[in-house]
Amino acid sequence: MILYTPLAETDIFPNEAxxxxxxxxxxxNGKQVYVERNNDGTYQVLQLLSxxxxxxxxxxxxxxTILK
Amino acid sequence: MDKDMEKKAQPQEDQSSSSSSLVQKIQSLGQTNVPQAPDSNIHVLSIVGQIEGHIQLPPQNKTTKYEHLLPQLIAIEQNPKIEGLIILLNTVGGDVEAGLALSEMISSMSKPTVSIVLGGGHSIGVPIATSANYSFIVPTATMTIHPVRLTGLVIGVPQTFEYLDKMQDRVINFVVSHSNIKEEKFKDLMFAKGNLTRDIGTNVVGNDAVDYGLIDAVGGVKDAMEKINELIENTKGSQQEVIQ
Structure with a gap:
């Protein structure tokens, strides 16, 4: 893989886990959404991919928004 | 694992409840949406952050995943209601092959495409910006043009350099063939010394990008919308001529 970017490699791949x-x-609902799963099992919208x-x-x- | 499956199934259950609420709306208001009214004939593809390709980047990177965009581009090409595509670019570059894949997809679409570079369209963002039928850059946006470098394991053999050089040529050839910049000029910018603090290359700002022929015009949303509508009218006109 070759990354073509002005960023330094350490900015993209930090050392700490x-x-x-x-x-x-x-x-x-037929839309692709990027969600984060909360501790209580609900999903919160991070980004709509449309x-x-x-x-x-x-x-x-x-x-x-928390998806129900 | 089963629990996960249950949780994933929940959003789909909600789909049926929302469609029943739509039925309620139709029953109470006596009408549904006029076809096409809520649908935009111009779709927007935003390419932000890093362009993510073969390797998933660590989560603190904001990424645009090319495997998400490629099917969307096909969907746009296929959908007869969609007449044009605007590409919003604010990217710091990323995977060369993913970026070139996106560029080729956009440039080979039959529908009119207009790109706007906002903030930054660096490195692999440059071929993506030029891949559209017409490209705009806002006056404050910049595009960093610099040589392709290797990340990760580097084997110090002459073939490594040749491989890198070929990779770079793919980027150069794409940009030169999809914009008005001359190959010598683009290479001059790419290998210029003293412009960038830690690297060779050039940071091209809004108006300069247009002067070099890299981007077609300086402008923002209004200009892009006018241009795409003009391109849509042109394609409609040419299609009618064919029918007659």
Whole structure:
């Protein structure tokens, strides 16, 4: 793999072990959303992966929303 | 494992409840959405952070995963309701092959594409910016052009240099063939000394990128929307001529 970026390698791959993150990409109502699983088992929206600009006006997919 | 499966199934259950709420809306208001009204004929693809390719980057990196974007591009190409695509770029570069894959996908689309470089379109962001039919850069945005370097294990043999050189040529050839910049000029910028503090290369700012021919015009959202609508009209016009 070759990374073509002005960033230093240490910026991208830090030496310390990364924290345990529960992030995954799921399909919700037919939209791909990048979510983080909370400790209580709920999913919180991190990012909506869509090319339709209207989807971003829907508060269901706003970052921080907890999916039920 | 079973627990995980249950949790994953929950969002899908909600889908049925939201569709029943839609039915309720239709029943109470006597109408549903007018077809096409909520759908935008122009879709937006934002490419932000690192472009992630063959290797998953550590979680503190903000990444755009190319395996997410490639199917989206196909979906846009296939959907007859979508007439144009705007690409928003604010990237610090990333995987060469993932970036070139995205660039080739965008450049080979039949629908009009317009890119806007916002903030930064560095390194592998440069070919992606030029891959669109028409490219814009906002006056404050910058594009860093520098040589391709190896990350990770480097074997000090002449073949390594040749491999790197070929990889670099792929980037150069793509940019030169999809923009108005001359190959010599692009190489001059790439290997310039004294511009970057820790590296060779050039940091090209908004207007300069247009002067060099790398980007088509300086402009923001308004200009991009006008341009894409113009390109959409042109393609519609040419299609009608074919039919007649």
């Amino acid at each position: 990364g924290e345990n993150v529960n992030r995954e990409c799921v399909s919700y 090319t339709d600009p209207q989807d971003f006006l829907d508060s269901t997919y706003a970052p921080g």
